[in-house]
Amino acid sequence: MGFLDGVKDELSFLGGFKLTFEHLTRPRVTRQYPEEKKPKQPRQHGRHVLNRYEDGMEKCIGCELCAGVCPADCIYVRGLDNPPDHPVSPGERYGYVYEINYLRCIHCDLCVEACPTEAITESKLFEFSFTNRADAIYTKAELLVDDAGKPQKLPWEDWRDADELHTSGWMRATSPSGSAAYEGEVQWSAELGYGVRPPEGGQSGRRDDAATGTKALRDVLETHLLDEDIPLDHRGMRGRIWRGKLSAERHKKQLEAARQRHKEAKATRAADKTTTRGADKTSEDAVDEASTAPAGPEVDS
Ligand code: SF4
Ligand code: SF4
Numbered sequence: 001m002g003f004l005d006g007v008k009d010e011l012s013f014l015g016g017f018k019l020t021f022e023h024l025t026r027p028r029v030t031r032q033y034p035e036e037k038k039p040k041q042p043r044q045h046g047r048h049v050l051n052r053y054e055d056g057m058e059k060c061i062g063c064e065l066c067a068g069v070c071p072a073d074c075i076y077v078r079g080l081d082n083p084p085d086h087p088v089s090p091g092e093r094y095g096y097v098y099e100i101n102y103l104r105c106i107h108c109d110l111c112v113e114a115c116p117t118e119a120i121t122e123s124k125l126f127e128f129s130f131t132n133r134a135d136a137i138y139t140k141a142e143l144l145v146d147d148a149g150k151p152q153k154l155p156w157e158d159w160r161d162a163d164e165l166h167t168s169g170w171m172r173a174t175s176p177s178g179s180a181a182y183e184g185e186v187q188w189s190a191e192l193g194y195g196v197r198p199p200e201g202g203q204s205g206r207r208d209d210a211a212t213g214t215k216a217l218r219d220v221l222e223t224h225l226l227d228e229d230i231p232l233d234h235r236g237m238r239g240r241i242w243r244g245k246l247s248a249e250r251h252k253k254q255l256e257a258a259r260q261r262h263k264e265a266k267a268t269r270a271a272d273k274t275t276t277r278g279a280d281k282t283s284e285d286a287v288d289e290a291s292t293a294p295a296g297p298e299v300d301s
Helices: 003-010 012-024 065-069 110-114 169-174 217-221 236-292
Strands: 048-050 075-081 093-101 120-122
Touching (some): 110 120
């Protein structure tokens, strides 16, 4: 092994930093959380809300479908007949007791899908914690939206920009039954404070990004970053040229490394062949010598 090979072997641990070095020149993706938060996607599954109609009536009819479909068994609902004098919901019954245990909820949104009246939907809030088990069980009084149709902001919850908006994003993205034929068709009732919400953006042209806060996939997939995170020189056409150059350099290096490896392998094979031939020749010579050597005197046994 030559001197250079020895040095290469000694420094081979630097290969472990390859990924780190590669990322040194890339735009930074980290944020100063929790002071600075990344905007959440419209379909983010967070803390639930119980919605009301525009006239203030509760949407929940106490049918218990959400509780039945919940895979974590964390919803407890009890329905009661509406009092004829002051009905709580437009239906025959209303949700008298409604509880969600957040120690169990996995935010799968099956309850949202199952609900026939869009009563239960989810906000984007996921930053909340408790100091005891009882606090983890949200009651109807906590889940029900306020008189302006906004989720109630409880003291132990960390609500930030627009977390309380788009509370029905998931329902509006999938309704009804996820059929593509109905994409963009409004099939849901109005909500207190918001009226009839626009459909969440999809793959068709029928989208209202300003109203729904939706970003088209093609806008985020190229870099996986929000625009504000990308330096000006890395955006648009300049960004494409920059990424193209980086990629060309990377490929050039990979090619050079592959060539070098191939060369070394060839040299090793050639050296092995020479050694084998040399060894074969030596053994052949030894055999020849043995066969031509004069026989010694026979020894009588
Ligand atoms: S989101 Fe899923 S786990 Fe949570 S309450 Fe709804 S159905 Fe249950
Ligand atoms: S939230 Fe919906 S599914 Fe659950 S009990 Fe109320 S109406 Fe039924």
